Structures are given as C-alpha cells and as structure tokens.
Amino acid sequence: MERTEFVSAANISERLAQPPALAISTVIFALRPSEKTGRPTLWLPLVRRIREPFKGLWALPGGPLTQADSLQDAAARNLRDTTGLAPSYLEQLYAFGGLHRSPSQRVVSIVYWALVQSTEAELAQESENVQWFRADGLQELAFDHNEIVNYALWRLRNKMEYGSIAYHLLGEKFTLAQVREVYEAVLNRKVDPANFRRQLKQTPYIEPTDEFLQGGKHRPPRLYRYTGEDAHTWPGGKAGDIGPPGHPPSRP
Amino acid sequence: MERTEFVSAANISERLAQPPALAISTVIFALRPSEKTGRPTLWLPLVRRIREPFKGLWALPGGPLTQADSLQDAAARNLRDTTGLAPSYLEQLYAFGGLHRSPSQRVVSIVYWALVQSTEAELAQESENVQWFRADGLQELAFDHNEIVNYALWRLRNKMEYGSIAYHLLGEKFTLAQVREVYEAVLNRKVDPANFRRQLKQTPYIEPTDEFLQGGKHRPPRLYRYTGEDAHTWPGGKAGDIGPPGHPPSRP
DNA sequence: GCAAAAGTGTTCGCACTACACCCATGA
DNA sequence: TCATGGGTGTAGTGCGAACACTTTTGC
Numbered sequence: 001m002e003r004t005e006f007v008s009a010a011n012i013s014e015r016l017a018q019p020p021a022l023a024i025s026t027v028i029f030a031l032r033p034s035e036k037t038g039r040p041t042l043w044l045p046l047v048r049r050i051r052e053p054f055k056g057l058w059a060l061p062g063g064p065l066t067q068a069d070s071l072q073d074a075a076a077r078n079l080r081d082t083t084g085l086a087p088s089y090l091e092q093l094y095a096f097g098g099l100h101r102s103p104s105q106r107v108v109s110i111v112y113w114a115l116v117q118s119t120e121a122e123l124a125q126e127s128e129n130v131q132w133f134r135a136d137g138l139q140e141l142a143f144d145h146n147e148i149v150n151y152a153l154w155r156l157r158n159k160m161e162y163g164s165i166a167y168h169l170l171g172e173k174f175t176l177a178q179v180r181e182v183y184e185a186v187l188n189r190k191v192d193p194a195n196f197r198r199q200l201k202q203t204p205y206i207e208p209t210d211e212f213l214q215g216g217k218h219r220p221p222r223l224y225r226y227t228g229e230d231a232h233t234w235p236g237g238k239a240g241d242i243g244p245p246g247h248p249p250s251r252p
Numbered sequence: 253m254e255r256t257e258f259v260s261a262a263n264i265s266e267r268l269a270q271p272p273a274l275a276i277s278t279v280i281f282a283l284r285p286s287e288k289t290g291r292p293t294l295w296l297p298l299v300r301r302i303r304e305p306f307k308g309l310w311a312l313p314g315g316p317l318t319q320a321d322s323l324q325d326a327a328a329r330n331l332r333d334t335t336g337l338a339p340s341y342l343e344q345l346y347a348f349g350g351l352h353r354s355p356s357q358r359v360v361s362i363v364y365w366a367l368v369q370s371t372e373a374e375l376a377q378e379s380e381n382v383q384w385f386r387a388d389g390l391q392e393l394a395f396d397h398n399e400i401v402n403y404a405l406w407r408l409r410n411k412m413e414y415g416s417i418a419y420h421l422l423g424e425k426f427t428l429a430q431v432r433e434v435y436e437a438v439l440n441r442k443v444d445p446a447n448f449r450r451q452l453k454q455t456p457y458i459e460p461t462d463e464f465l466q467g468g469k470h471r472p473p474r475l476y477r478y479t480g481e482d483a484h485t486w487p488g489g490k491a492g493d494i495g496p497p498g499h500p501p502s503r504p
Numbered sequence: 505g506c507a508a509a510a511g512t513g514t515t516c517g518c519a520c521t522a523c524a525c526c527c528a529t530g531a
Numbered sequence: 532t533c534a535t536g537g538g539t540g541t542a543g544t545g546c547g548a549a550c551a552c553t554t555t556t557g558c
Contacts, residue, residue, distance in 0.1 A: 020317060022274055022360060065272060071349035071360070095347045095362045097323035108274060108323070110347045110360070177536080195521065197538070218536045219528045429509080447548065449511070470509045471556040 020097070020106040024074040025062030025145075027093065027113040027152040028083065029135065030121035031169045031182065040118070040185045042135035042156075044149070045083050050129065053103045054142030058133070060149070062109065075112035083124045087114035089168035093152055101144050113152045119171035160186050164205060167226035175213055175221040176200055204228075272349070272358040276326040277314030277397075279345065279365040279404040280335065281387065282373035283421045283434065292370070292437045294387035294408075296401070297335050302381065305355045306394030310385070312401070314361065327364035335376045339366035341420040345404055353396050365404045371423035412438050416457060419478035427465050427473040428452055456480075 031040040046058040061082040065074050072090060079087055090112055097108040116124070126132065133139075135153060138146060159165045166182040167174070180196050200206055205228035212220040283292040298310040313334040317326050324342060331339055342364055349360040368376070378384065385391075387405060390398060411417045418434040419426070432448050452458055457480035464472040 019271075020274060020319070022272060065349075065360070067272070067358070068351075070351055071347060092347060095323060095344060097317075097362070099320075099322055106319070108317070108362070110349070110362075175537090192520095192522070193537080194523085194539075199520085216536085217530060218534085219530085219538090221537060427510095444548070444550085445509085446511075446513090446550080451547085468509080469557060470507085471511090471554075473510060 018105065020108045022065050023062055023107050023109045024065050024071065024078060025060040025109050025111045025148070026075045026079050027060060027111065027149055028079055028085075028087070028116060029114065029152075029156060029169070030116040030124070030132075031118040031185065032121060032132065034134075040181050042153075042186060043121075043132045044135050045124065045126075045130060045132050046141070047082060048129040048131075049142050057140065057142040058131075059142035060111070060145050061130075062111075065110075071110055072112070075114070079114055079116075082130055083116070085116050085120055085124055088117045089115040089165065093148070093155060096144060096148065098144065109148075111148055111152075113155065115156075115165070115168040117171055118169055157187055164203070164226070164228050167206075167228070170226075173209060173211065173223040173225055175223060177221060179224075270357060272360045274317045275314055275359050275361045276317050276323065276330060277312040277361050277363045277400070278327045278331050279312060279363065279401055280331055280337075280339070280368060281366065281404075281408060281421070282368040282376070282384075283370040283437065284373060284384065286386075292433050294405075294438060295373075295384045296387050297376065297378075297382060297384050298393070299334060300381040300383075301394050309392065309394040310383075311394035312363070312397050313382075314363075317362075323362055324364070327366070331366055331368075334382055335368070337368050337372055337376055340369045341367035341417065345400070345407060348396060348400065350396065361400075363400055363404075365407065367408075367417070367420040369423055370421055409439055416455070416478070416480050419458075419480070422478075425461060425463065425475040425477055427475060429473060431476075452476075 028044050030043055032043045033039065034041045045061065047061050049055050049057050049059050061078050063078055065071070066077070069077060071092065075092075076087060076090060079085060079090075091114075093111040093113045095108060095110045099106060101107055101109070124132070135149070138149060140146065141149070156165070160183065166179050166186075169182050170178055176197050177193070179200065180191055180193060183191050183196070205226055206224055207227055209223045209225055211223045213223055214220055280296050282295055284295045285291065286293040297313065299313050301307050301309050301311050313330050315330055317323070318329070321329060323344065328339060328342060331337060331342075343366075345363040345365045347360060347362045351358060353359055353361070376384070387401070390401060392398065393401070408417070412435065418431050418438075421434050422430055428449050429445070431452065432443055432445060435443050435448070457478055458476055459479055461475045461477055463475045465475055466472055
C-alpha cells in the first residue's frame with residue numbers, strides 16, 4: 001500500500017517540484033495447505049486499498065519509510081503491522097522507481113521479501129482488508145505489484161535451488177519429507193525422496209534430533225532441526241545468486 | 253558523491269522532521285592494464301569530495317535522483333557525467349539505507365553497478381577530482397562506500413561465474429584468450445585454456461568471425477563476437493542468483 | 505629449428521539421476 | 532499381512548578438471 005494520500009491534490013507543476021516519495025513494501029510468503037489437495041502451497045497476504053488510486057484493488061503491504069527505522073526494520077515493522085507475525089527470513093528484493101508507477105505522485109518503492117514459519121502463519125490475522133492469496137495465479141493488483149510479486153517468486157525459487165531457505169518456511173523441528181514438500185511446492189516439480197535425503201544429510205546446519213513424529217499413518221519419521229543463522233540481513237545471496245560477501249551458497 | 257550540501261545546517265529536530273533524502277550512486281568497473289605486470293586488472297573511477305562531510309576523501313560518483321529520470325537512467329547519466337562514457341552493462345546493486353550513513357542528513361542511496369568496455373575506458377576523462385583506482389586494496393572512502401564497493405565486487409565475481417558478463421568488459425571483437433584473461437583478472441585465479449575454450453564454444457551468443465588478431469608474437473588467434481542482448485536493464489540476474497524472470501543463466 | 509601460444513583429444517573423478525530394494529509401522 | 536511411507540544401495544550419465552598432445556606462427 002503506497003501511502004500516496006499525503007500528497008495534497010498534486011498538479012503537474014507541483015509534481016515536478018516535489019522530490020520522489022520513498023516507500024517500503026514487503027512480499028510475504030508462507031506455506032498453507034491448498035484448498036483442494038491439502039498439500040502445502042505458497043500464499044501471501046495482501047491489503048485492500050481503501051483510497052484512490054486503485055481503490056478497491058489488492059496491494060502489497062507497505063507504507064512510507066519511518067524516520068527511526070532502517071530499511072530492514074521498516075520492512076519488518078510493516079510485516080508485523082499487517083499480519084502480526086515476525087519474519088524468519090527477510091531480504092531486500094529490489095528498488096522500483098519507474099516514473100509512472102503511481103498516477104498521483106512519483107514513488108520509489110524499496111521492496112523486501114520475507115518468509116514466515118508455517119507454524120506461526122496459521123495464527124496470522126485476517127480481516128476485511130487483509131487476506132491471504134495463493135502466490136500463483138494472482139488477480140490484478142494495484143500499481144506494478146503483479147510484476148513485483150512475480151519477481152519475488154522468481155527470486156524465491158532461485159534461492160531455493162541453492163541456499164538454505166526452505167527451513168525458514170517450516171517450524172523448529174521438521175521431517176525430511178516436509179522439507180521435500182516445501183521444495184516441491186515452491187519449485188513445482190517432483191523430487192526423488194531418496195536422492196533428496198542424501199543431499200540434505202551432506203549439508204551442514206541440518207542435525208537430527210532424537211525425536212520422531214508420531215501420529216502418522218505409517219512408520220514415524222525422524223525430526224530434524226536447522227542450526228544455521230537466523231536471518232540474512234544483508235544483500236542478495238547467490239542464486240544465484242546473490243548473498244553477502246563471504247557467505248558462499250550451500251547445496252541444496 | 254552524496255549531495256548532502258543542499259541541507260542547510262540541519263539541527264536534530266529538523267533532521268527528524270525531514271524525509272530521508274534519495275540519492276543514486278554507481279560503481280563503475282573497467283579493465284585497465286596493471287602498472288606492474290601490464291596484465292588487465294579491475295579499476296573504477298572515484299570522485300573527490302570537495303565539501304563536508306568527508307571533504308577530501310574519495311567517493312563513488314553519484315547525486316540526487318533527478319525528477320525526469322528512471323533509476324536506471326539516473327545511474328547512466330551520472331556515469332556519463334563523471335567519466336564521459338556509456339555503460340555496456342548496468343544493473344541495480346542494492347539500496348543502502350542505514351540510519352547514520354551520512355552525518356548530516358539521513359540519505360538512502362540506490363546503488364547501481366556498471367561495466368565499461370575496455371576499448372572505450374581508455375578515453376575516459378580524468379581530472380584533479382576524478383581518478384581511476386584499482387578495485388582491490390582501496391584506501392578509505394567516504395561514507396560507507398568501501399562496503400558498497402566490496403559488495404559490488406562480490407556481485408561481479410558471482411555473475412562472472414555464471415552469466416555472460418565478461419564480454420561487456422571487452423571491445424566488439426576479442427580473442428578467447430582475452431576473455432580468459434578477464435576471468436582470471438576478476439576471479440583472481442588461473443583458468444585452464446583448453447577447458448575454457450570448450451566451454452565458451454558451447455555457449456550461445458559467441459560467434460567466430462573470419463578475422464584473426466595480427467601483430468602478436470605467435471600464432472594469430474581467431475577473433476570472436478558477442479551477439480547477446482546489449483544490457484540487462486532488469487533486476488538481479490542469478491548468480492546467483494539473481495536475474496530477470498525467464499532469463500536463466502548460461503555457462504560459463 | 506625453437507619457443508610459445510593456438511587449438512584438440514582423452515582420461516578421471518564427482519555429483520546428480522533413476523530406480524530397485526529392504527525396513528518399520530498402523531490398520 | 533498388507534499397504535505405505537521411511538530409509539539404503541547401486542549402476543548409469545553428464546560435466547568439469549587435469550594434462551598430454553598436435554598445429555601454427557614469429558624470430
């Protein structure tokens with residue numbers, strides 16, 4: 001939601017005189033069970049616009065950059081304000097600064113993307129003007145937000161192929177099959193369970209616990225824990241590319 | 253160069269009231285022969301600060317975001333203004349928005365990084381206040397610009413491992429050995445000529461010409477031409493990660 | 505002819521794939 | 532005991548690393 005409302009009826013000359021407004025927006029991903037299959041799929045929360053421009057359309061949560069917050073803090077704050085949740089992963093996506101993104105005033109949006117643990121995501125607040133949507137096949141959004149979501153999706157999938165991202169979508173303890181389900185949900189393809197297991201066992205930061213998941217229909221699988229850093233606060237991160245200096249990516 | 257000078261002696265309360273200033277900076281890379289070995293190495297142009305803060309120190313070229321330019325255009329403009337050159341590659345690096353990057357006013361810098369063809373780079377203007385420096389082992393720069401350059405270097409190296417980036421540092425026609433030299437200069441390691449050649453021949457967008465480079469001491473090597481797109485104007489690009497949707501990376 | 509770079513061929517090891525197979529459990 | 536997912540073994544495959552080798556030029 002770009003808060004263009006603080007611009008008082010700008011005319012052309014005013015518009016040219018004013019500096020571009022600076023806003024922060026966030027693309028928030030979480031795993032939720034699909035309505036049909038019940039298998040985990042990607043969802044994200046959107047906010048309904050209650051003013052012009054694009055009144056009535058759905059948009060990414062966001063707002064102006066508050067003075068006392070760093071960019072990252074501002075993104076985390078606006079995540080908390082809309083969903084009530086704290087991100088388990090948060091990273092800058094891109095700065096969008098096209099000349100005509102907003103019809104009234106020129107707005108430069110610095111966009112972050114975040115992952116929220118599925119165990120917490122169930123507690124997320126919904127309301128008349130805040131709802132979760134499936135990440136693919138979105139309707140038309142306000143501003144250039146479709147483009148932004150698509151880019152965020154691309155980046156998420158990219159990161160998933162390399163980095164240790166998947167665990168941020170799960171709870172503290174998880175089975176290897178759950179991790180595999182995350183991969184399959186995000187990447188939209190089947191993954192061989194046997195090979196996937198072997199790859200994970202080679203990677204650092206994944207350690208087995210003594211516990212097993214009970215209550216399933218079959219043999220109880222072992223639970224694992226992720227012991228990597230909590231959240232990357234710095235640029236990029238491979239996937240391709242991209243990631244902070246001195247933090248080479250790990251597989252898978 | 254962050255133009256903090258348009259802030260008229262801000263005191264604390266004024267500072268809190270003002271919105272953060274928005275600036276564009278650019279990290280510009282080009283290949284130049286090393287002073288010692290004569291082999292190509294990475295250089296970048298810096299601008300001397302002629303006002304406080306950090307008066308006398310060197311800084312990245314930059315300035316406020318001009319109203320009529322997109323972010324990318326603004327970066328290209330400030331590249332042209334400082335070096336007189338046009339970039340052969342230009343991509344957004346990161347938005348830096350820490351609270352205390354500039355001592356006077358809060359500044360959010362959207363930073364781009366660029367590659368300039370070596371054939372053109374020789375024509376670049378230098379002056380008292382604009383000079384080229386070797387990209388590694390830089391002295392202390394103004395603001396957080398050391399950090400920014402290091403991140404840009406990391407990103408360049410990352411992209412080099414995947415993408416088709418190297419050609420943007422060369423002229424229109426080049427030998428395969430020259431491409432290899434670029435890789436070696438940027439990545440700081442030896443590359444096997446035989447394997448490197450084979451890899452390049454498999455990649456698209458590299459086509460042989462009928463010409464050979466004359467004047468060498470030995471057997472004249474064939475010249476090649478790069479036929480890919482001119483410049484990526486969109487986000488990221490793998491390597492890692494990062495890159496526009498629908499543009500998977502190619503090897504090498 | 506000799507030195508050195510251009511360019512080719514061949515082998516090795518490794519990581520990923522595919523798929524067959526055993527194991528443990530709930531119903 | 533049977534169905535099902537957990538978990539292991541193993542052979543095939545493609546790609547990059549390493550390096551020996553041939554070719555072509557300048558001196």
